[in-house]
Amino acid sequence: MAFFVLSINPGSTSTKVALYEDEKLLFSRNVDHSAEELRPFKRIIDQFYFRKLIVLRILAEEKVDLNKLDAIVGRGGMVKPIEAGVYEMNPLLHHDLAKGIQGEHACSLGGLLAEALIESNPHARAFIADPVVVDEMQPVARLSGHPLFPRKSLFHALNQRAIGRLHAQKIGKKYEDLTLVIAHLGGGVTVGAHRHGKVVDVNNGIDGDGPFSANRSGTLPAAAVARLCFSEDYTLPEVLKMISSQGGLLAHLGTSDLREVEQRIETGDEYAKLVHEALVYNIAKEIGAMSTVLYGKVDAILLTGGIAHSQQVIDSLMSKISFIAPVYVYPGEDEMWALAMNGLEMLRGAPCKVYE
Numbered sequence: 001m002a003f004f005v006l007s008i009n010p011g012s013t014s015t016k017v018a019l020y021e022d023e024k025l026l027f028s029r030n031v032d033h034s035a036e037e038l039r040p041f042k043r044i045i046d047q048f049y050f051r052k053l054i055v056l057r058i059l060a061e062e063k064v065d066l067n068k069l070d071a072i073v074g075r076g077g078m079v080k081p082i083e084a085g086v087y088e089m090n091p092l093l094h095h096d097l098a099k100g101i102q103g104e105h106a107c108s109l110g111g112l113l114a115e116a117l118i119e120s121n122p123h124a125r126a127f128i129a130d131p132v133v134v135d136e137m138q139p140v141a142r143l144s145g146h147p148l149f150p151r152k153s154l155f156h157a158l159n160q161r162a163i164g165r166l167h168a169q170k171i172g173k174k175y176e177d178l179t180l181v182i183a184h185l186g187g188g189v190t191v192g193a194h195r196h197g198k199v200v201d202v203n204n205g206i207d208g209d210g211p212f213s214a215n216r217s218g219t220l221p222a223a224a225v226a227r228l229c230f231s232e233d234y235t236l237p238e239v240l241k242m243i244s245s246q247g248g249l250l251a252h253l254g255t256s257d258l259r260e261v262e263q264r265i266e267t268g269d270e271y272a273k274l275v276h277e278a279l280v281y282n283i284a285k286e287i288g289a290m291s292t293v294l295y296g297k298v299d300a301i302l303l304t305g306g307i308a309h310s311q312q313v314i315d316s317l318m319s320k321i322s323f324i325a326p327v328y329v330y331p332g333e334d335e336m337w338a339l340a341m342n343g344l345e346m347l348r349g350a351p352c353k354v355y356e
């Protein structure tokens with residue numbers, strides 16, 4: 001008997017939905033969201049009905065009957081640090097996703113949407129898989145320069161692991177046997193040091209750590225941020241938004257869409273050109289840093305995420321990092337497939353982890 005599994009992936013700049021019948025993709029849809037469209041929502045949780053309507057509209061257009069689904073797997077979520085794997089929705093997971101106990105990001109809506117959409121279908125199951133809070137960091141990587149501020153593992157765990165496995169399969173090896181630096185270049189940018197199947201260090205892609213991205217500030221000069229916080233010109237939510245959803249390209253250029261930035265460069269916009277160069281420069285620096293975590297013994301550098309579609313970014317990055325290791329480009333993401341396959345494994349009887 002075939003299983004029908006729906007993947008839901010709310011990103012910071014998009015909502016992606018895909019349906020699989022066992023391993024076969026039936027459809028995949030992506031709706032982009034501009035910064036203006038998302039600006040009215042004060043908190044991420046306020047986007048719940050907006051995103052739910054998008055998913056329902058796609059399902060109606062694709063003539064999908066919710067009662068025919070066996071599982072929905074949502075991307076998750078800003079919950080407690082946990083090990084990689086698949087977690088079935090339960091009341092505590094619902095609570096922690098809705099509250100955003102480690103902060104706010106659209107991916108927290110994935111599990112909540114999955115759960116809400118199976119409400120009228122008692123035979124279906126709702127899961128999250130390899131959420132952004134997967135934490136395998138080695139002890140030395142956890143220390144920052146002050147004990148009050150330990151470094152946290154918040155990254156594109158689902159896609160980085162999926163691309164690592166895809167690459168290993170392509171070269172006829174096991175992911176667990178490789179050392180890789182994987183850079184996800186999307187709404188957020190995270191660069192992970194993968195040592196034999198574990199992500200032993202990675203920049204926190206949400207809270208202001210590492211390279212800036214489409215809509216995140218990355219690392220900022222800490223003292224300048226502290227002074228701004230105490231200037232009384234900004235509230236805490238305003239400063240947090242500067243860091244985790246309205247920084248990066250968006251702060252510099254008013255758009256989080258790299259395609260638009262590249263069009264502006266073509267029309268001679270010198271500032272857009274400088275910001276584009278700085279984006280690449282900072283990503284290259286982080287890739288260099290993660291290569292040292294692996295003692296320079298890097299089997300390959302893998303570039304993925306929406307920004308990896310840009311030939312301009314790839315060419316410019318290559319000139320800075322190709323001396324480290326062979327570079328492979330996997331544009332976009334393999335998240336929809338990874339979500340569905342994780343769900344399918346559960347339906348076929350694999351044990352599911354319990355969030356507690």
Ligand SMILES: Nc1ncnc2c1ncn2[C@@H]1O[C@H](COP(=O)(O)OP(=O)(O)O)[C@@H](O)[C@H]1O
Pocket residue numbers: 011012013014185186187188214256257258259260305306307308309310332333
């Ligand atoms: N073909 C493309 N060329 C250049 N940039 C692209 C392309 N497709 C997407 N992008 C950029 O990738 C970023 C979004 O990446 P994505 O991984 O889809 O984000 P999300 O974090 O929302 O999942 C945006 O800046 C977008 O403009």
Ligand SMILES: CCCC(=O)OP(=O)(O)O
Pocket residue numbers: 010011012013105107132154155156157186187188189190204205206
């Ligand atoms: C840091 C993990 C989540 C993230 O940044 O996702 P988006 O790129 O979709 O915003």
